[in-house]
């Protein structure tokens with residue numbers, strides 16, 4: 001079985017997920033003047049014990065996808081199956097049960113921790129809400145959870161403001177673990193932290209995953225952050241997945257120009273490795289009025305007429321690696337290679353060949 005295909009029945013199966021937010025005008029008689037197309041037909045699976053990273057620039061729909069998975073909002077269309085059950089079909093009681101199995105960790109732990117509750121109370125609350133354990137057991141489990149995330153039992157008596165950012169994120173993780181979840185949506189859990197603390201939290205999440213068989217949907221806007229934690233990576237642009245692959249395939253052989261641009265923005269510590277920087281021109285277009293055809297065409301250095309007319313579908317490119325680009329087979333691969341390796345220096349050559357081919361195609365079409 002390929003590394004990109006879940007080996008067992010997936011814990012989570014998302015299919016054709018869509019979320020449109022109405023945009024209104026007028027203070028009293030609010031009139032809907034259009035829709036923000038935040039999520040436009042997103043599909044993916046996550047297996048037990050697997051981490052799928054969801055990466056893309058700000059506003060591309062990552063958090064909305066995470067919230068739809070947890071049913072914190074209703075989708076416009078599409079299906080979310082958790083352990084085989086369609087969550088839209090669940091009654092209130094079953095949805096409450098499910099909420100226990102799926103948890104979320106937020107980017108800003110301070111904003112998500114009640115400042116008037118002690119850490120012990122914060123950890124006990126979700127257990128009480130779901131009717132887990134006796135009162136004494138809950139207090140004991142809260143102390144255990146603190147140890148699991150690298151804090152001390154006496155921290156249970158303190159308040160959130162008495163902790164550093166990294167420690168607060170540990171509390172957020174302990175709170176998510178309190179109810180024994182199967183899946184945790186980690187919505188940019190390290191983005192607000194210093195780089196050294198980021199590594200500690202990522203390591204903690206990996207250790208907990210091994211210990212408890214957790215599955216993660218790990219949201220980030222940067223491919224550098226997810227390199228160590230992900231098994232597979234899904235790249236999102238303006239509400240759509242543009243590429244999904246195993247970590248290895250995605251970092252070694254990025255096929256979509258947007259993924260290539262995101263990867264080329266990561267600084268490389270090894271000076272013997274050189275790469276071509278691919279800068280993205282312009283801002284992300286508005287999801288209120290996404291460009292026709294390929295949504296990336298306004299910023300893609302390889303865009304052609306067809307890209308402005310026809311939307312590329314996510315296609316299989318081998319080994320479970322899927323990409324949504326009409327021309328991925330012919331666009332030049334970026335050079336990410338040892339300076340004296342065989343790929344070095346080939347990029348300019350391939351780009352020139354591509355430009356020539358493009359010219360030939362353009363002149364044929366007139």
Ligand SMILES: Nc1ncnc2c1ncn2[C@@H]1O[C@H](COP(=O)(O)OP(=O)(O)OP(=O)(O)O)[C@@H](O)[C@H]1O
Pocket residue numbers: 021022036037038056057058059060061062063064065221287
């Ligand atoms: N409740 C809402 N009402 C209206 N529009 C919304 C709502 N929530 C999100 N949006 C819009 O949907 C789009 C996607 O937002 P989302 O928060 O999912 O992006 P994101 O990828 O998580 O961005 P970031 O990296 O900044 O967190 C944005 O244009 C956002 O303004």
Ligand code: SF4
Pocket residue numbers: 256257258294295296297298300301302303304307312324325326327328
């Ligand atoms: S379909 Fe066209 S615009 Fe879109 S990524 Fe591919 S080459 Fe670029």
Ligand SMILES: [Mg+2]
Pocket residue numbers: 062063064187
């Ligand atoms: Mg977000």
